[in-house]
Amino acid sequence: MMRSSVVLGLDFGGTKIAAAVGELSGQRLGATTVDSLPEAGAEAAMARGLSAARALLADVAPGRELAAVGAATLGIPYDDRVELAPTFPGWGELAFGQLVREAFPGVPVRLGTDVKAAAAAELRWGALAGCDPGIYLNLGTGLAAAIVAGGTVISGAHGASGEIGYNLRTAADVWIDPAERTILEDLVSGQALEVTGSARLGRRVTAADVFASPQPDAAALTDEFNRELAMHVANLAIAIDPVRIVVGGGLVGSWDRIAPELRRALDAAVPYPPELMVARFPSDAPLVGALALGVEAAGLVPTMQDIEY
Template identity: 80%
Template structure:
């Protein structure tokens, strides 16, 4: 019997690197996760360890099967010779990302994407954005970004930067002001922003999830979450006005506080948008970038994806 080929997917995040091996339908055969933060070697060592973990997983779960494609997702915008817009991970921007992935898997077709676009790919193929044209994926995690789905594909933009709303202008006075001289949206609306602001204003170290939990009983924390959700809702509503999506899907770590976020988003959409879209949590709220990386691997292998892969 001839063994069927497999694909690999890698998700490079700020705190962890996840790898998965799947068959040509995208069904996972094995998964592994390692810490991306290393004491020495920095970004280069993290990349090396991630590639090693993926190859070891392949040897474990598919030792005699051909590797037909590799998908890799990362924070920032990946190119063959660098990663743009990844300021929170020292050294990551200087890595020749695509070249290192290809060198790690010689002769194997490779597809690259941002982590948020990979997550949207997973939702488009197998999750909550199936059949939505257009659709919008909103990622509420350490950072803030969206992915636009139209015509059955995830829109990348001319430079791969479509959906990077973390750089949005917030007020009219921001017009014409360099990003380094103003407060961009991600510095106010993101998990990292809420952690920073919450720790300062609440007088002790807290995570974004802590602030949302405290907001149930503590008025000062509730003020913080209200400010957060109000500004988020404004930008999501403006996107919905511009795109007229069928559905908006929200993923990322902060969906654990969805009960504190959903109401503000729903009200803003219902009041401001001429044709209010559906709003729901992603099918894969936490590991969508890894599932999307597998989808990229399947596409790299030249296989037509099937919606039944995760049925």
């Protein structure tokens, strides 16, 4: 008796790389994660992720045909490069799509950004279902948002809609190239908080450590982080007038230190303050979205009851 095919979802992030194998219905069979280790180089990270994915396939779907692959990544992926991925040195030079296709020859592959894949997962099966419009805010290694409207995730003319990490911070930034100024992501992101926190506290710390620390320097840093984040999210909400903003990414682990200030800013500044909540898939929405990309690449449409596992 022939066994049915499976699909593979890959999520390449700045901190970890995740893979999931699912049935053609989208039902998850297994998942695994490995550290990205950006200090070891982009090529090594890609190889590590692909190797982990092949091992997962052999473990949870031995002998079964791979029908398609969905691959999400930080930045904007193409077959020969990844654009707008400054937080991961060397990632932009990778032939991203080509490497995924070479790892699984002859298998259909669909690429997507991690944040837009996460937003699609939340729109279909999570906290953005029925929200028109809505905003998915990713607080992770980097910073980005995704806008959903009319039942879809807005891509933009170049796939860069919602890349708020490049926002101007002050009037002095106007007419200045991003490479010559401090972009928002340089101050408001998990990586930025880790770098600045380590410098100010005199020891290596994570973003979560900074939020949890009782030291005055840490408190001042988190206040700066929250204030700047709140300003840009409030401005985005004023422009979009969303029903709801949902938040995912690694910094959701410090949500109790972020949410009150963000809520206060939205209530004070936005004419019609939106709802604010943690995403249904706070830590793995990009992986859920990548698995859905794989199902779609196989020529199927995943259903809510199957994909949400």
